[in-house]
Amino acid sequence: MSQPSDLLLTPAGAYCAGAPPAVVDLLDAAAPKVFMSAQQVAAGPWGHSWILPGVLVRGTPAVLYGPPKSLLSSIAIDLAVSVALGLRWFGTALGLPPTSVAMLVGSSDLIMSGGLLSRVCRSKGRAVEDVSSLHLRDNLRLLRSDAGLNELQTALRRVDARLIIIDPLSLAIGGGGFPMSDPLWTENQLYELSECCMGVGATPLFVDSRHHPDGPPAFFQQWIEVSRVAPYAREEGRSELRLEIGGAAGQSSVHQLSVTEGVADGCFEGRCWEPRIQPDPHPSVINGKHYLDHTRVSLVNAYAHLVDDAYRQKVHQSYLAEEAREAERRLLHGVDEDYGHDYEYEEDPEYDDE
Secondary structure, three states, X not given: OXXXXXXXXXXXXXXXXXXXXXXXXXXXXHHHHOOOOHHHHHHOOOOOOEEEOOOEEOOOOEEEEOOOOOOHHHHHHHHHHHHHHOOXXXXXXXXXXXXXXXXXXXXXXXXXXXXXXXXXXXXXXXXXHHOOOEEEEOOHHHHHOHHHHHHHHHHHHHHOOOEXXXXXXXXXXXXXXXXXXXXXXXXXXXXXXXXXXXXXXXXXXXXXXXOOOOOOOOOOOXXXXXXXXXXXXXXXXXXXXXXXXXXXXXXXXXXXXXXXXXXXXXXXXXXXXXXXXXXXXXXXXXXXXXXXXXXHHHHHHHHHHHHHHHHHHHXXXXXXXXXXXXXXXXXXXXXXXXXXXXOOOOOOHHHOOO
């Protein structure tokens, strides 16, 4: 087993984890110079390689996000099985040769994942025993310490994972007295965790069910957004979803996804996993709606700021008016401004004409 010191990231690995050896050599050669020239950067053999064509690129942190209860964990497991088996993912892209995949989930999610794994494999015409390159583990809180990160690197090396799915993000980071709402703290932890995974060649995909009205978090360079386009059909256990795939490598597509899960009976039978996907027939309409929604929210926020400014100005004017009335009262009633009490002026006898 490797010693903990062997698990630390090298400077080159911190910048180009999972990149070709030529890239590592180039960065190592440039390290003493601190900076690289524009010619070196332009001539570097950077390139991209796919984990899932058209969806996920190697060596770049990714996020699968959407509102709570939008099947994020189920979609993540379907993606993991597809990559591990080298199959199409919802028919969006051709699969590559089977790839080792690791999943870190919460303790309760691990219990629920067993039945879902069977249903997902059955929908693909496979058995769970066929997915030998998919590895799951719980206890996400171990990622909050240096010892836990070293343990994670050791485990990823042991299974030679090329993709690691971390679900949910909220349990993987946090602690230290800093809230998840602190963007600087969150990005620092995301950076450390991503570098830990990519340092051993595993591209991280985080599952995030927090509210992101303005698009994916800025840290991520590739994303899969999930949103509901219709209310949940309880009688059939059917969800109508929309998938929006994007990334800095140029991947971009929009799909409609309909998933039927069935309804459990008294013996917990009747559940299934039947996804159907097709290209979005009206992407411009939906994108236009999103644009209008975003514009409406922006206008509402701008109006709120204007109202707030007007209110503050009104309060300030009222305060000035009250100050003017108070000054007038002091002048008329003889209020001592220094001591705050009334006094009467006495006539000086020396100036008495009588």
